[in-house]
Amino acid sequence: MSGKLRPPRSGGHLGSGNALLVARGLPADVLRQASRRLELASLVAAAAYSFVLVLSNALHAAGWRPQPHLFLHNLIGVTLISVSMALFWLCRRGRLPPIRLLDLGLLYEVVVALGISLQDNLAPLSPDRPLDSVSWLCIWIVMFPLIVPAPPAKAFVASLAAASTWPVAFFVGQSLGHGHPAPHIVALNFLENYIAAVLALVSTVVVRHLGAGVQKAREMGSYELVEPLGHGGMGEVWRARHKMLARPAAIKLIRAESLGVQKGQRAERLLRRFEREAQATAALNSPHTIELYDFGVTAEGTFYYVMEILHGLDLETLVRQFGPVPAERAVHLLLQICDSLADAHHAGLVHRDIKPANIYACKKGLKHDFVKVLDFGLVKSTWAEADDEISNLTQEGAVPGTPGYIAPEVALGDGPVDGRADLYAVGCVAYWLLTGHRVFEGDSPMQVALQHVQRPPVPPSRRTELPIGDGLERAILSCLEKAPERRPADAEDLARRLSDCSPPACWGEQQARGWWEAHLPELAETVASPSAVTLVK
Numbered sequence: 001m002s003g004k005l006r007p008p009r010s011g012g013h014l015g016s017g018n019a020l021l022v023a024r025g026l027p028a029d030v031l032r033q034a035s036r037r038l039e040l041a042s043l044v045a046a047a048a049y050s051f052v053l054v055l056s057n058a059l060h061a062a063g064w065r066p067q068p069h070l071f072l073h074n075l076i077g078v079t080l081i082s083v084s085m086a087l088f089w090l091c092r093r094g095r096l097p098p099i100r101l102l103d104l105g106l107l108y109e110v111v112v113a114l115g116i117s118l119q120d121n122l123a124p125l126s127p128d129r130p131l132d133s134v135s136w137l138c139i140w141i142v143m144f145p146l147i148v149p150a151p152p153a154k155a156f157v158a159s160l161a162a163a164s165t166w167p168v169a170f171f172v173g174q175s176l177g178h179g180h181p182a183p184h185i186v187a188l189n190f191l192e193n194y195i196a197a198v199l200a201l202v203s204t205v206v207v208r209h210l211g212a213g214v215q216k217a218r219e220m221g222s223y224e225l226v227e228p229l230g231h232g233g234m235g236e237v238w239r240a241r242h243k244m245l246a247r248p249a250a251i252k253l254i255r256a257e258s259l260g261v262q263k264g265q266r267a268e269r270l271l272r273r274f275e276r277e278a279q280a281t282a283a284l285n286s287p288h289t290i291e292l293y294d295f296g297v298t299a300e301g302t303f304y305y306v307m308e309i310l311h312g313l314d315l316e317t318l319v320r321q322f323g324p325v326p327a328e329r330a331v332h333l334l335l336q337i338c339d340s341l342a343d344a345h346h347a348g349l350v351h352r353d354i355k356p357a358n359i360y361a362c363k364k365g366l367k368h369d370f371v372k373v374l375d376f377g378l379v380k381s382t383w384a385e386a387d388d389e390i391s392n393l394t395q396e397g398a399v400p401g402t403p404g405y406i407a408p409e410v411a412l413g414d415g416p417v418d419g420r421a422d423l424y425a426v427g428c429v430a431y432w433l434l435t436g437h438r439v440f441e442g443d444s445p446m447q448v449a450l451q452h453v454q455r456p457p458v459p460p461s462r463r464t465e466l467p468i469g470d471g472l473e474r475a476i477l478s479c480l481e482k483a484p485e486r487r488p489a490d491a492e493d494l495a496r497r498l499s500d501c502s503p504p505a506c507w508g509e510q511q512a513r514g515w516w517e518a519h520l521p522e523l524a525e526t527v528a529s530p531s532a533v534t535l536v537k
Contacts, residue, residue: 031098031099031102031149032098032227034098034102034147034148034149035091035098035101035102036091037147037148038087038091038101038102038105038108038147038148039087039088039091039092041147042084042085042087042088042091042108043084043085043088045080045084045112046080046081046084046085046088049077049080049081049084050081052077053074053077053078053081056073056077057070057074067122067123068122068123069122069176072118072122073119073122076115076118076119077115077119079115080111080112080115083108083111083112084108084112087104087105087108090104102148102149102150103150105144105147105148106148106150106154106155106158107158109140109141109144109148109158109159109162110158110161110162110165112140113137113140113141113161113162113163113165113166114162114165114168114169116135116136116137116140116165117137117165117166117168117169117170118165118169118172120135120136120137120166120169121166121169121170121172121173122173122176123173134192135189135192135193137162137163137165137166137193137196138192138193138195138196139196140162141159141162141163141193141196141197141199141200142196142199142200142203144158144159144162144200145159145200145201145203145204145207146203146207149204149207149208150204151204151208152201152204152205152208155200155201155204156197156200156201156204159196159197159200159201160194160197162193162197163193163194163196163197164193166189166190166193167190170186170189170190222242222243222244222294223240223241223242223243223249223251223294223306224240224241224243225238225239225240225251226238226239226240226241227239229250235252235253235254236252236253237250237251237252237253238250238251238253239309240306247293248309249293249306249307249308249309250306250307250308250309250310251304251305251306251307252304252305252307253302253303253304254274254302254303254304254305274295274303275295275297275303278292278295278305279295280347280348280349281349281376282295283347284340284343284344284347284349284376285343286339286340286342286343286344287339288336288337288339288340288370288371288372288373289340289343289344289372289373289376290307290308290310290360290372290373290374290375290376291307291308292305292306292307293306293307293308294306307374310360310362310372311362311363311364311523312360312361312362312363312370312372312523313360313361313520314356314357314358314359314360314361315333315356315357315359315360315361315429315432315433316355316356316357316432317357318356318361319356319432319433319436322519323436324433324434324435324436324464324466325433325434326466326505326507327434327466327467327468327469327472327501328505328506328507328511329369329433329507329511329512329515330430330433330434330472331472331498331499331501331507332369332507332508332512333359333361333369333371333433334426334429334430334433334498335495335498335499336370336371337354337359337371337373337426337429338426338491338492338494338495338498339491339495340371340372340373340376341354341373341419341422341423341426341491342490342491342492342495344376344419345418345419345422345490345491349376350417350418350419350421350422351373351375351376351422351425352410352417352421352422353375353402353405353425354373354405354422354425354426354428354429355402355404355405355425355428355429356429356432356433358373358374358375359371359372359373359374359429360372360373360374363516363523367509367512368509368512368513368515368516369507369512369515369516403445403446403448403449403452404428404438404439404440404441404448405424405425405428405429405438406424406425406448406449406452407420407421407424407425407452407484408424408452408453408482409421409484411449411450411452411453412453418484419490419491420484420487420488420489420490421484422491423479423487423488423490423491423494424479424480424481424484424487426479426491426494427439427476427477427478427479427480428479428480430460430475430476430479431457431460431476431480434460434464434466434468434472434476435460435463435464436464437463439452439457439458439480440452440455440457453482457477457480459473459477460473460476461473469501471497471500471501472498472501474497475488475494475497475498475501478497479494
């Protein structure tokens with residue numbers, strides 16, 4: 001679960017802009033959605049007025065429905081179309097934060113209301129109008145707060161101003177020589193618009209309370225959710241911010257139901273296991289393990305953990321977009337993976353889902369190609385040991401981990417699993433980095449898992465035109481041994497073997513920076529910023 005996130009088109013102002021959004025009492029992403037609705041509403045209004053303008057002129061020319069004061073009718077229509085398109089352009093441009101766009105939206109409400117009222121009063125009021133009918137102005141006043149949420153006081157003022165455009169337009173119509181309609185007709189048209197303004201206030205209060213409820217529900221300890229970044233099988237990932245600090249973060253939400261567990265004792269056991277392993281993960285010291293800031297369980301039983309946001313791309317995307325990497329770069333990346341795994345294995349944690357999508361090459365400070373390994377211990381929570389009740393939570397026939405990177409002993413499930421299962425997966429990752437191919441491929445996950453158990457791997461040098469040294473190939477194939485005891489003893493042993501490979505060229509910070517400046521300049525020039533191009537899992 002990864003993706004390339006760009007700054008929001010009309011909501012990229014995450015500094016003081018976010019404080020303004022919070023002041024509205026609604027989450028930032030809700031207001032961004034409201035600004036997009038305002039953009040759509042202005043476009044629809046422009047299209048609708050264009051259609052009505054053409055139709056009314058055609059009917060007038062045919063003599064089927066003469067328009068009194070045709071010039072004024074057309075002038076009002078063209079003005080409303082122009083104002084609507086101007087607002088659409090401002091929304092589309094994305095330069096203004098949502099809070100400012102929505103303030104303009106309230107002004108737009110009044111302008112459109114004035115246009116509707118003026119066009120209603122270009123012709124004399126009909127005494128035959130049914131008392132149970134509703135004017136377009138009433139509909140506009142009641143519906144607009146659902147498009148543009150605002151503080152109740154400000155929204156009520158805008159609704160009253162919109163309702164008051166009808167009396168103004170009525171007196172304009174009287175100045176054009178219209179007769180005096182019956183008092184009950186005037187009273188009906190006056191009163192219904194102010195009733196609509198009161199109903200609009202009710203809509204505003206309801207929307208605000210719903211937004212406040214959403215905001216409260218999105219508070220995770222000292223953090224609050226800002227916008228969604230992605231979702232996957234185990235949960236959702238959100239961009240978040242600390243309530244007191246300026247530090248951005250990513251929050252992953254894991255619901256017991258997403259793992260096939262209903263609320264009850266088993267769900268509580270699973271969440272307790274997540275909590276224990278989150279504590280262990282937070283204690284890891286390797287700089288190449290993603291940093292865990294916080295964790296907890298909400299009142300609804302949703303487990304969450306807060307982690308750093310990564311600025312870079314995962315190794316799956318790296319190879320898919322840019323092709324296999326040279327041997328010296330692969331060794332550079334693999335050594336950092338080994339550092340992370342060595343620290344975790346010493347702490348008694350086995351990852352069990354090492355794969356390119358879980359490993360990120362990042363820009364960290366001034367360093368490039370800085371590796372971060374994600375999801376330590378949390379995957380192990382799903383695939384517990386055989387004597388734990390939680391081990392029965394998987395669906396029948398499911399294979400732990402990812403089939404393309406699964407160790408034979410994990411696929412068979414016939415014994416204890418230790419850190420050497422992670423080393424097998426590291427061999428698969430190295431194979432992917434150097435060749436752009438997985439070690440084994442098949443038509444189904446089960447076929448792939450069986451090949452990991454039964455078939456010997458094709459040496460990577462036979463599946464790529466890039467040079468791979470004999471020492472590096474031996475190190476990779478040693479990781480891919482079927483029997484755990486024939487693999488490197490631990491991650492430190494593998495790191496020594498990789499270091500002894502001595503590729504003919506060296507890959508260091510200078511080479512990494514050059515590659516990033518050539519292929520990812522937007523990240524090479526950016527130091528961790530909330531609005532930077534960001535990839536998270």
